[in-house]
Amino acid sequence: MTQEPLLELRNLTTVFPTRRGEVRAVESVNLSLAPGEVLGLVGESGCGKSTVLLSIMRLIRRPGHIAEGEIRFQGRDLRALSEGEMRRVRGREIAMIFQDPLSTLNPAFRVGDQIRESLRLHHIVDGRWPWPLDMGARRREKERVIQLMEEVGIPSPDARYKAYPHEFSGGMQQRALIAIALACEPRLILADEPTTALDVTIQAQILDLMKRINERRGTGIILVTHDLGVAAEFCHRIAVMYAGRIVEMGSVDEVIESPQHPYTQGLLDCIPRLGRERQPLSPIPGNVPDLATLPPGCSFAPRCPLARPVCESGPIPMVRLARDRRSRCLRHVDFAREQGWTWGTEYEISNQ
Amino acid sequence: MTTTPAPTSSWARARHLWGLRWRMMRRNWSEFAHQMRKHPLAIIAAVVILLYILAAIFAPAITVHDPTRGSLRTRFEPPFWMEGGSTEFLLGTDDQGRDILTRIIYGARVSLLVGVIAVGVSVLVGLTLGALAGFYRGRFDTIVSRAADLLLAFPFLIFAIGVMAFLGPGFGNLILALTFKGWVEFFRLVRGEMMAEKTKEYVEAARVSGMGKVAIITREILPNIMQAVFVLATLRMGYMIIMEASLSFLGLGIQPPTPAWGSMVASGRDYLLTAWWVSTFPGLAIVGLVLAINLFGEGLRDVLDPRLKIE
Numbered sequence: 001m002t003q004e005p006l007l008e009l010r011n012l013t014t015v016f017p018t019r020r021g022e023v024r025a026v027e028s029v030n031l032s033l034a035p036g037e038v039l040g041l042v043g044e045s046g047c048g049k050s051t052v053l054l055s056i057m058r059l060i061r062r063p064g065h066i067a068e069g070e071i072r073f074q075g076r077d078l079r080a081l082s083e084g085e086m087r088r089v090r091g092r093e094i095a096m097i098f099q100d101p102l103s104t105l106n107p108a109f110r111v112g113d114q115i116r117e118s119l120r121l122h123h124i125v126d127g128r129w130p131w132p133l134d135m136g137a138r139r140r141e142k143e144r145v146i147q148l149m150e151e152v153g154i155p156s157p158d159a160r161y162k163a164y165p166h167e168f169s170g171g172m173q174q175r176a177l178i179a180i181a182l183a184c185e186p187r188l189i190l191a192d193e194p195t196t197a198l199d200v201t202i203q204a205q206i207l208d209l210m211k212r213i214n215e216r217r218g219t220g221i222i223l224v225t226h227d228l229g230v231a232a233e234f235c236h237r238i239a240v241m242y243a244g245r246i247v248e249m250g251s252v253d254e255v256i257e258s259p260q261h262p263y264t265q266g267l268l269d270c271i272p273r274l275g276r277e278r279q280p281l282s283p284i285p286g287n288v289p290d291l292a293t294l295p296p297g298c299s300f301a302p303r304c305p306l307a308r309p310v311c312e313s314g315p316i317p318m319v320r321l322a323r324d325r326r327s328r329c330l331r332h333v334d335f336a337r338e339q340g341w342t343w344g345t346e347y348e349i350s351n352q
Numbered sequence: 353m354t355t356t357p358a359p360t361s362s363w364a365r366a367r368h369l370w371g372l373r374w375r376m377m378r379r380n381w382s383e384f385a386h387q388m389r390k391h392p393l394a395i396i397a398a399v400v401i402l403l404y405i406l407a408a409i410f411a412p413a414i415t416v417h418d419p420t421r422g423s424l425r426t427r428f429e430p431p432f433w434m435e436g437g438s439t440e441f442l443l444g445t446d447d448q449g450r451d452i453l454t455r456i457i458y459g460a461r462v463s464l465l466v467g468v469i470a471v472g473v474s475v476l477v478g479l480t481l482g483a484l485a486g487f488y489r490g491r492f493d494t495i496v497s498r499a500a501d502l503l504l505a506f507p508f509l510i511f512a513i514g515v516m517a518f519l520g521p522g523f524g525n526l527i528l529a530l531t532f533k534g535w536v537e538f539f540r541l542v543r544g545e546m547m548a549e550k551t552k553e554y555v556e557a558a559r560v561s562g563m564g565k566v567a568i569i570t571r572e573i574l575p576n577i578m579q580a581v582f583v584l585a586t587l588r589m590g591y592m593i594i595m596e597a598s599l600s601f602l603g604l605g606i607q608p609p610t611p612a613w614g615s616m617v618a619s620g621r622d623y624l625l626t627a628w629w630v631s632t633f634p635g636l637a638i639v640g641l642v643l644a645i646n647l648f649g650e651g652l653r654d655v656l657d658p659r660l661k662i663e
Contacts, residue, residue, distance in 0.1 A: 087563070091563075096557070096560040106575075107576060121563060
C-alpha cells in the first residue's frame with residue numbers, strides 16, 4: 001500500500017497479571033488499517049478482540065497493561081502521548097461503539113443531551129461566551145445534534161431529542177450511540193460487537209448505516225464480531241484471532257472462500273446455512289484454551305484436525321502467503337521453507 | 353410532534369428556546385405530580401410541612417406575644433377550651449407565663465433550621481467522601497470506611513450527648529455534633545451506589561469519549577445517584593429533628609430562653625399533673641412535623657427510587 005495507514009499496530013502485547021501467572025490477552029498483534037477501510041476482527045469470546053480495541057484507546061484497566069508494541073495512529077505513537085493528549089484523541093479522533101446500547105447510554109440524561117455532551121467535551125462548537133451563557137453556541141449545538149440524529153436515521157429528531165434512553169427501542173439506542181460516536185467526526189470508529197444485542201432485521205439496518213457512514217465520510221472502522229457472516233457482509237478485510245493472536249488475515253473474499261488456517265475453516269463450518277440440503281453442523285471440538293497456561297506451540301493444536309506432534313513444540317511464525325494474506329500455521333511454514341522464503345521484517349516469513 | 357420552524361430574529365429565537373425549556377420543565381413536573389397523586393398521604397404530609405415552614409418564616413407576623421418574656425400573673429393558663437382558659441392564650445401558658453403557641457411557632461424555626469443544616473452538611477460530607485471512596489477505592493476508601501464503621505458502633509444519641517458535653521451547648525456545636533455521625537449514612541449509600549454504577553457501561557463509554565475522571569464522577573455518575581440521596585436526606589431530616597429535640601430536652605442543645613421544642617417539653621415535666629399542656633403541645637408539634645417528613649419521604653421514595661423499598 002502506498003498510502004500511509006490510518007492505524008498501525010506493531011507487535012502489540014497486552015498482559016494481565018493474575019494469581020495464576022501472567023495472562024497475555026493480546027500477543028504480538030500486527031495490524032494496519034488504511035484510511036476508509038473496514039477491518040473485521042473475528043474470533044470466539046475471550047480471544048482478545050475487545051482487548052485489542054481497549055489497548056488502542058489505552059483504556060486497559062489496571063493491573064492490566066500494554067507490555068510491548070507500538071500503536072501508530074495517523075503517524076503518531078499513541079503510547080507516547082500523555083494522558084491529557086490521549087483524552088483529546090478519545091472520542092474526537094477515535095470513537096467507540098459498544099455492544100449493549102441501553103447500558104451504554106446514561107439513564108439519567110436525555111438522549112439529545114448525551115449527543116450534545118460529546119460536542120461540548122471536545123469544543124466542537126465554539127462560542128464567544130463560556131458554555132451555558134452563549135445562547136448562539138447552544139443553538140448551533142442543538143442544530144448539529146438534530147442533524148446527527150437525522151443522519152443516523154432517528155425519525156422526528158426534534159421530538160426524540162427530549163426522550164430518555166429507556167424510551168428508545170434497541171435499534172434506536174444503537175443509532176443514538178452511533179450519533180454520539182459520529183459527533184466529533186472521528187477518523188476511526190472502533191465497533192465492539194455493535195449488532196450482537198439486536199435482532200436480525202435491526203442488525204442489518206445498523207450494519208447498513210455504518211456502511212453508509214464509512215462510504216460517505218471515509219471513516220475507518222474496526223468491527224469486532226464473533227459472527228463471520230456479519231464480517232463477510234460488511235468488511236473489506238478480515239483478521240481472525242485465536243487465543244490472543246491473529247491466526248489469519250486477508251481480504252474478505254479470500255478468507256471466506258479459501259480459508260488457509262484450520263481455525264478459520266472450523267469457524268466457517270460452524271455457520272448454519274439456509275437452503276439446499278440439510279447438513280449437520282460441525283462444531284469445533286473442545287474449548288478456548290486457558291490463556292494463563294498456553295502451550296508453547298500452536299495454541300489451536302489441541303483442537304486442530306490437522307495437528308501433528310511438532311505443532312506443539314514451539315511458537316509458529318506468521319507466514320505471508322501473498323501481498324495481503326497471512327496465516328499462522330505450521331503447514332505454511334513448511335511450505336515457505338520448501339520455497340526458500342526468508343524471514344521478513346515483521347516477525348514473519350515472507351517471499352519478499 | 354411537528355417540527356416548528358426555527359425563528360429568525362434573535363429575540364424571537366430566545367423566546368422560542370425559553371418556551372421549549374419551559375414546556376420541558378412543565379412536562380417533568382406534571383409527570384412527577386401525576387405519580388405523587390398515587391400517594392395522597394404524602395401530599396397531605398407535604399402540605400403539613402409547608403405549614404410548618406410558613407409558620408417558622410412568618411412567626412413574628414402571626415403571633416402577638418413575646419416568645420421569651422412572660423408575666424408571672426399569667427402562669428399556667430390552661431388552653432382556651434378548658435375552664436379558666438381564654439382565647440388570648442390559645443394553647444395556654446407555661447411556668448413563666450409565656451404563650452405556648454407562640455413558643456411552638458418560634459420553636460419551629462430552630463427545629464427546621466437544625467434539620468436542614470445538619471442534613472445539608474451531612475450530605476455534603478458524605479457525598480464527597482462516598483463518591484471519592486467508591487470511585488477510587490484503595491487506601492483512602494479503607495481509611496474512611498473504617499472510620500465510618502467505628503462511628504456506626506456508637507448509638508447516635510449517646511454519641512451526640514458525649515460530643516455536646518465536650519463542646520458545650522450552642523447552635524453551631526449542635527450542628528457539629530449531629531453531622532459528626534450523620535454523614536456516615538450518606539457516605540455508605542453513595543459509596544455503594546458509586547461502586548455499582550462505576551462498572552456500568554455508560555461509564556466506560558464516557559471514558560472512551562475522552563472524559564476525565566472528575567467529569568465522569570460529577571457529570572455522569574452522580575446524577576444517577578442523586579435521587580437516592582435526596583430520598584435518604586428527607587428521611588434523615590425527621591431523625592435529625594428528633595435528635596435536636598432530645599438534646600434540647602437534656603439541656604445540651606438550644607439553650608433557654610430561645611424556644612426549642614425539646615426544652616419546652618423538659619420545662620413542663622414537673623407540672624405534668626397540674627398543667628399537662630406545657631409539655632404536651634410541644635411534644636405534639638415534634639410528632640406532627642417528624643411524622644409529616646417521614647410520610648413525605650416515603651412517598652418520595654416510592655416515586656423517585658423504588659429500589660430502596662426492597663431493603
